[in-house]
Amino acid sequence: MRIAVISGYKPFELGIFKRQDEAVEYIKEAIQKNIEIMVEEGLEWILISGQLGTELWAAEVVYELQLEKYPDLKVGIITPFLEQEQGWKESNKEWYEEILMQADYIDSVSKKPYEGPEQLKDKNVFLLQKSDALLLFYDEEKEGSPKYLYNLAKLYKEKTEYDIRVIQFADIQSIVEEKQYNDEFY
Incomplete structure (x- = not known):
C-alpha cells in the first residue's frame, strides 16, 4: 500500500464548531x-480533497508526523472543483490555507468552480482510482456525508484489491477511556 485516501x-456532522x-x-x-500502522505497511502518500473536518485534521496529523517520525510521508490535496472554500467562514478559509501551504501536491479534478453534485462523485471516483486504501472516519450508526465515499469504495473493492479501513465511534471512545484511565492512575 503506497497511497491512501x-x-x-x-x-x-459531529456537533463540533470550534x-x-x-x-x-x-x-x-x-x-x-x-x-x-499504514506507514509501517508501506504508505507513502495521503490524499485528501481538502474538505473541513476529518480531512484537514488528517493533514494536520501528517504534518506533525513529518516533523517527528516520517519526513518522507507526503500529502496530496485533490479538490473536487476550483475555489471549493468560496462560501466558507473566514476562520475556515484561513485553516484551509494553512493546510494547502504545507501540501506536497495540489490539484482539482474539475478545472471549474462548483457546478453540481456530480463533481463530488467524480472526485470520489478519482481518489479511489488513484489510491490503494481508504481510511474513513465513519460509523454506519450515524449517517453523514462519508457514506457516499464508503459505498463507492465498497463497490470498487468488489472489482479490485482495495483496502478499506474505518474509524468508528467505538474506536474514539476507546481512546477517551484509555486517556481517562491513564489520567486517573498516573
Whole structure:
C-alpha cells in the first residue's frame, strides 16, 4: 500500500464548531494510530480533497508526523472543483490555507468552480482510482456525508484489491477511556 485516501465526517456532522474542541484531539489520535500502522505497511502518500473536518485534521496529523517520525510521508490535496472554500467562514478559509501551504501536491479534478453534485462523485471516483486504501472516519450508526465515499469504495473493492479501513465511534471512545484511565492512575 503506497497511497491512501483519508476522509470522514465534517465538523458540523459531529456537533463540533470550534477547531480546539476536545473531541478533535481524540479523533486526531485515532487517525494518527491508523496512519502509523499504514506507514509501517508501506504508505507513502495521503490524499485528501481538502474538505473541513476529518480531512484537514488528517493533514494536520501528517504534518506533525513529518516533523517527528516520517519526513518522507507526503500529502496530496485533490479538490473536487476550483475555489471549493468560496462560501466558507473566514476562520475556515484561513485553516484551509494553512493546510494547502504545507501540501506536497495540489490539484482539482474539475478545472471549474462548483457546478453540481456530480463533481463530488467524480472526485470520489478519482481518489479511489488513484489510491490503494481508504481510511474513513465513519460509523454506519450515524449517517453523514462519508457514506457516499464508503459505498463507492465498497463497490470498487468488489472489482479490485482495495483496502478499506474505518474509524468508528467505538474506536474514539476507546481512546477517551484509555486517556481517562491513564489520567486517573498516573
